[in-house]
Amino acid sequence: MASQNEQLGTLRSKFISDGVGSTTTNYIESARGALLRDVEGQEFIDFAGGIGTMNIGHCHPRVVAAIKEQAEKLMHTCFLVNPYESAVKLARKLCEIAPGDFPKKAVFLNCGAEAVENAVKIARYYTKRPAIIVFENGYHGRTLLTMTMTSKVKPYKFGFGPFAPEIYRMPFGDVAGPDKLNDFFIKQVNPESVAAVVAEPVQGEGGFIVPPPGYFQELVKICRDNGILFVADEIQSGMGRTGKMFAIEHWGVEPDLITVAKSLAAGMPLAAVVGRADIMDAVHAWGLGGTYGGNPVACAAGQAVLKVFEEENMLEKSVALGEKLMARFAKWQQEFDIIGEIRGLGAMLGLELVKGESRQPAADEAKQLTAFCLQKGLLVLSCGSYGNVIRILAPFVITDEQLDKGLGILEAGLKDISN
Numbered sequence: 001m002a003s004q005n006e007q008l009g010t011l012r013s014k015f016i017s018d019g020v021g022s023t024t025t026n027y028i029e030s031a032r033g034a035l036l037r038d039v040e041g042q043e044f045i046d047f048a049g050g051i052g053t054m055n056i057g058h059c060h061p062r063v064v065a066a067i068k069e070q071a072e073k074l075m076h077t078c079f080l081v082n083p084y085e086s087a088v089k090l091a092r093k094l095c096e097i098a099p100g101d102f103p104k105k106a107v108f109l110n111c112g113a114e115a116v117e118n119a120v121k122i123a124r125y126y127t128k129r130p131a132i133i134v135f136e137n138g139y140h141g142r143t144l145l146t147m148t149m150t151s152k153v154k155p156y157k158f159g160f161g162p163f164a165p166e167i168y169r170m171p172f173g174d175v176a177g178p179d180k181l182n183d184f185f186i187k188q189v190n191p192e193s194v195a196a197v198v199a200e201p202v203q204g205e206g207g208f209i210v211p212p213p214g215y216f217q218e219l220v221k222i223c224r225d226n227g228i229l230f231v232a233d234e235i236q237s238g239m240g241r242t243g244k245m246f247a248i249e250h251w252g253v254e255p256d257l258i259t260v261a262k263s264l265a266a267g268m269p270l271a272a273v274v275g276r277a278d279i280m281d282a283v284h285a286w287g288l289g290g291t292y293g294g295n296p297v298a299c300a301a302g303q304a305v306l307k308v309f310e311e312e313n314m315l316e317k318s319v320a321l322g323e324k325l326m327a328r329f330a331k332w333q334q335e336f337d338i339i340g341e342i343r344g345l346g347a348m349l350g351l352e353l354v355k356g357e358s359r360q361p362a363a364d365e366a367k368q369l370t371a372f373c374l375q376k377g378l379l380v381l382s383c384g385s386y387g388n389v390i391r392i393l394a395p396f397v398i399t400d401e402q403l404d405k406g407l408g409i410l411e412a413g414l415k416d417i418s419n
């Protein structure tokens, strides 16, 4: 007799496209805080957080209550037809918390890729320029434009071309030197054609890569000198993940536009572009928007999330989580030869796995490690262009007991793959 997970797996392979992958075969029935429970009652400590979407934890009671209350009153009108309060109030709050000492405005969309698409539309409209500069190891989504902007070929781009035009890619973190950038402007694209540079402050899917100190300040200066907008894609690094609301705040840089999604509404589909009011207002009326963007229920969830951040010390919790992870990772780095760099910032932390004299990416070992962890009740994901970085995106509300147990499993896994 097939188990419930197996039965659902059979149904899935019959009716869900094989083009959609899943890391696990456990069908999740419920979740709370940092704990997932599947249809067979197996529990998993969640170090993946819906790929960075559950920063304040699964089914936070205040978010659930806000969703219920809003759903009883109004679920949809389409903001383009009838506006409503939750979108306007959430926009005000987002504009208040986004870095930048200037008037700001926001537009709501459904997902991260759509936010990036809109940031590009807005930047092109405002500057009247076509080109966009992105980075190696960058990830911006799976739509035609955003997969073009994304760096990794398989699985994101392979077979899906032709790609969108006017996207130019630089190495990340080592091009702020004016010489190299001048070279790029000579050989790749002239700066007068560039509308925006779009960068993840800490690269997520690409392997939790943090650029060297001073990098963003210099990059933004070059942008400003050339009339190029700077767009920070905070979809994974934002909403407190690195210990500040937006990761770019670590460098004191004020982006012209910021994209947010994932943990903005704790699991409800909501994304936004927020940025300089004059840029956001450049577009003609009706040029932006969509049927569901800024749906009332999603916006009510977003408002509740921001209240939880304020009233339940989420940034402090994030910092504390980052410190606990770093202490343990630093110890492991001494103990396990397979660990290369400790990557990331705050609670957006990853372990690079490498092997051999030449310290090659240890992708197979990373796969073995995540499989070992899952088997022992810990969900943890890998990332990186070579799939060899173990990344932590655990909810900030994870209890000490859950964290210790999860780290214990990870440590046992590191021992296992080191043997």
Ligand SMILES: Cc1ncc(COP(=O)(O)O)c(C=O)c1O
Residues within 6 Å of the ligand: 051, 111, 112, 113, 114, 116, 139, 140, 141, 142, 200, 204, 205, 233, 234, 235, 236, 237, 261, 262
């Ligand atoms: C930095 C970044 N940008 C954009 C996206 C795309 O977001 P979505 O999957 O909601 O379209 C992601 C998703 O992982 C991301 O990490």
